[in-house]
Amino acid sequence: MAMLEIKDLKAEIEGQEILKGVNLSIEPGEVHAIMGPNGSGKSTLAHVLTGRDGYEVTGGDALFQGQSILEMEPEERAAVGLFLAFQYPVEIPGVTMTTFLKEAVNSIRKARGEKEIDAMQFTKELRERCKLLGIPEDMMRRSVNTGFSGGEKKRAEVLQMAAIEPKLAVLDETDSGLDIDALKTVADGVNRLRSPERSMLLITHYQRLLTYIEPDHVHVMVRGQIAKSGDKSLALQLEEKGYAEFAEDVAA
Amino acid sequence: MASESALQPFHEQYQALSNAQDMPGHQLPWLSNLRERGMQRFDELGFPTPKAEVWKYTNLRPLERQVFVPATGTTANVGVDRVPSLIGEQAGHRAVFVNGRFRAEMSSLGRLPDGAEVLSFAQALETDPGFLERHVDQIASRHEDQAFYHLNSAFMQDGLVIKVAEGAKIEEPIEVVYLAAADEEALAYHPRTLIVMAPDSEATVVEHHVGIGDGTTFANHVGEVAVERGAKLHHYKLNAETDAAFHVATLHARVDENAFYDSFTLTTGGRLTRNEPHIVLNGAHADARLNGAYLQRDKQHCDSTTLIEHAVPDTHCREIFKGALEGKSRAVFQGKLHVHPDAQRTDGNQLSRCLLLSDQAEIDAKPELEIYADDVVCSHGCTAGELEKDPLFYLRSRGIPFPVARRIMVESFLGEVVEEITTEELQHAFMSRVSDWLSRSTE
Numbered sequence: 001m002a003m004l005e006i007k008d009l010k011a012e013i014e015g016q017e018i019l020k021g022v023n024l025s026i027e028p029g030e031v032h033a034i035m036g037p038n039g040s041g042k043s044t045l046a047h048v049l050t051g052r053d054g055y056e057v058t059g060g061d062a063l064f065q066g067q068s069i070l071e072m073e074p075e076e077r078a079a080v081g082l083f084l085a086f087q088y089p090v091e092i093p094g095v096t097m098t099t100f101l102k103e104a105v106n107s108i109r110k111a112r113g114e115k116e117i118d119a120m121q122f123t124k125e126l127r128e129r130c131k132l133l134g135i136p137e138d139m140m141r142r143s144v145n146t147g148f149s150g151g152e153k154k155r156a157e158v159l160q161m162a163a164i165e166p167k168l169a170v171l172d173e174t175d176s177g178l179d180i181d182a183l184k185t186v187a188d189g190v191n192r193l194r195s196p197e198r199s200m201l202l203i204t205h206y207q208r209l210l211t212y213i214e215p216d217h218v219h220v221m222v223r224g225q226i227a228k229s230g231d232k233s234l235a236l237q238l239e240e241k242g243y244a245e246f247a248e249d250v251a252a
Numbered sequence: 253m254a255s256e257s258a259l260q261p262f263h264e265q266y267q268a269l270s271n272a273q274d275m276p277g278h279q280l281p282w283l284s285n286l287r288e289r290g291m292q293r294f295d296e297l298g299f300p301t302p303k304a305e306v307w308k309y310t311n312l313r314p315l316e317r318q319v320f321v322p323a324t325g326t327t328a329n330v331g332v333d334r335v336p337s338l339i340g341e342q343a344g345h346r347a348v349f350v351n352g353r354f355r356a357e358m359s360s361l362g363r364l365p366d367g368a369e370v371l372s373f374a375q376a377l378e379t380d381p382g383f384l385e386r387h388v389d390q391i392a393s394r395h396e397d398q399a400f401y402h403l404n405s406a407f408m409q410d411g412l413v414i415k416v417a418e419g420a421k422i423e424e425p426i427e428v429v430y431l432a433a434a435d436e437e438a439l440a441y442h443p444r445t446l447i448v449m450a451p452d453s454e455a456t457v458v459e460h461h462v463g464i465g466d467g468t469t470f471a472n473h474v475g476e477v478a479v480e481r482g483a484k485l486h487h488y489k490l491n492a493e494t495d496a497a498f499h500v501a502t503l504h505a506r507v508d509e510n511a512f513y514d515s516f517t518l519t520t521g522g523r524l525t526r527n528e529p530h531i532v533l534n535g536a537h538a539d540a541r542l543n544g545a546y547l548q549r550d551k552q553h554c555d556s557t558t559l560i561e562h563a564v565p566d567t568h569c570r571e572i573f574k575g576a577l578e579g580k581s582r583a584v585f586q587g588k589l590h591v592h593p594d595a596q597r598t599d600g601n602q603l604s605r606c607l608l609l610s611d612q613a614e615i616d617a618k619p620e621l622e623i624y625a626d627d628v629v630c631s632h633g634c635t636a637g638e639l640e641k642d643p644l645f646y647l648r649s650r651g652i653p654f655p656v657a658r659r660i661m662v663e664s665f666l667g668e669v670v671e672e673i674t675t676e677e678l679q680h681a682f683m684s685r686v687s688d689w690l691s692r693s694t695e
Contacts (some may be wrong), residue, residue: 051649052645052649053645073648073654074648074649075649075651075653075654075657078649078650078651084649086646089646090642090643090645090646092643092647092660092664093664094663094664094665094668095663099660100647100650100660103650103660105651107651107652108651111651144646160650164650164651
């Protein structure tokens with residue numbers, strides 16, 4: 001069974017159609033990348049999949065391991081194993097990273113009928129994960145994303161992903177705003193989480209990220225539809241030629 | 253036909269108590285005069301109506317419509333076998349009042365440092381009436397029209413007296429538990445608190461107002477506080493009475509040169525709560541913190557009407573009130589900073605922020621700066637709104653269910669003001685009350 005199957009998905013914001021029939025199938029263990037020009041609907045797809053307010057699905061479906069997720073609350077989607085790394089992680093003053101992560105991990109465990117994580121075990125694992133991602137431990141005592149640099153925020157997203165251990169991670173422009181060192185660290189973190197049971201969907205504007213996280217499949221999204229799919233060589237083509245030809249294809 | 257407020261038999265009740273010579277200290281002429289004047293003034297003023305600016309947003313008709321019986325030392329029909337505590341073992345000293353009367357057998361005043369005294373008002377009337385005569389009704393100013401101040405003066409029988417001598421420091425917090433305990437009969441009581449901090453003394457007082465039983469109570473507190481030169485008073489309060497409780501607390505505090513008055517009030521309970529502190533910064537480098545948080549639901553009503561007067565140059569105040577409202581509850585914040593003409597270099601700031609957790613909740617916030625000096629730094633800010641959507645979605649996208657996400661956000665919102673409490677242990681005590689309230693409402 002596919003990890004994620006998107007069938008002719010259509011969605012609009014305030015009456016304006018953004019997704020115009022998206023089809024995409026991701027198998028367990030696969031890493032897919034969606035590229036495309038600004039405004040093509042890449043981030044909208046991520047938001048619709050995770051259940052953000054303000055988007056209305058007008059047609060089609062999205063099945064996660066065979067189960068439609070479009071009617072689920074955001075927390076229910078997280079509980080079944082869907083994770084979104086935000087393009088713009090949100091600052092929450094007054095809530096420490098540790099509290100936040102513990103609440104998140106335990107909420108998901110609870111929803112799955114599992115026991116709460118042992119506090120000692122949690123702290124130990126968190127410390128190791130911070131080390132791997134080059135995150136200073138004192139960041140865990142700071143408020144969620146508050147005052148973090150762009151790079152720190154993106155690392156923190158990957159840290160959350162590591163702690164939550166989702167089945168499918170959607171990474172929305174995780175490379176944006178990162179210098180090359182930060183990009184490598186973040187990519188290393190993501191690569192470490194690749195496994196035959198875990199799928200990933202990378203949303204990116206640039207090919208750069210894909211040299212560090214090699215995708216199995218690359219899709220080009222233009223005007224709310226997948227215009228072309230291929231292997232990682234497609235990303236290199238795009239880097240050379242830009243998106244113009246695809247835009248014409250769709251328009252034609 | 254008699255108006256509803258005329259149904260309130262306060263005057264008759266006062267006459268009966270007065271004639272029976274039943275009130276503590278009835279033989280003291282100054283006190284009898286004070287009571288008499290209080291009754292007269294209340295008769296003249298009657299219950300405040302929304303026509304008065306300071307009562308514009310709080311309607312007292314539910315209070316007026318209820319006939320109360322004056323609580324006596326034995327009117328608690330409800331079994332009081334366990335005294336709730338906010339701060340547990342942290343309280344080195346605990347004074348317990350039931351319906352406004354001191355209960356020695358439930359209290360444990362512990363060992364106080366030399367020069368510090370904590371005793372009931374009734375007891376002080378016997379052992380140290382001169383001290384009370386010197387201070388009671390001497391601190392308040394601009395109270396002529398405060399009907400509840402005068403009603404308290406008429407009926408005051410007991411309360412709390414804290415007297416800390418020059419340089420004395422009470423290390424452990426003094427917890428003052430005010431139990432409201434009524435069942436069938438609606439009870440009214442009027443406790444008087446007098447705190448006199450002599451120069452360079454220090455104390456922490458935690459008032460814990462709590463209710464048991466199903467009955468209606470009306471607690472009409474008046475506090476008089478003098479923080480003399482260089483002294484520090486940390487004055488914290490939890491209003492956690494039942495939703496059948498009316499609570500009106502009028503406070504007058506004078507803060508002298510280099511003295512620090514630090515207050516925080518958390519209101520979770522009550523049907524109608526009115527806190528009206530009036531702080532006068534009366535000496536150079538006097539400093540006041542007037543902070544508060546409120547959590548209300550259903551039809552609860554919580555009114556914080558504050559006045560801070562900068563009477564002399566070089567004084568400082570900071571005021572933060574934050575709250576969250578559910579259901580059809582309503583909060584009022586009226587905060588006035590009054591800077592006298594020669595009070596140059598005043599530094600005052602004020603902030604009111606409210607989270608509306610339901611469409612039907614309401615906040616009426618009125619910040620007011622009245623500045624007659626020209627060299628001052630004063631600011632105020634005022635916001636009201638719903639929970640922010642983005643953080644809520646962020647938390648939920650990590651698997652945290654809506655009620656928990658909401659609790660986390662409200663806690664962090666209120667945490668900012670709870671953290672103003674200077675003792676970390678007390679911060680935790682108040683914060684746990686915030687969490688309890690939020691857990692009750694959402695899970």
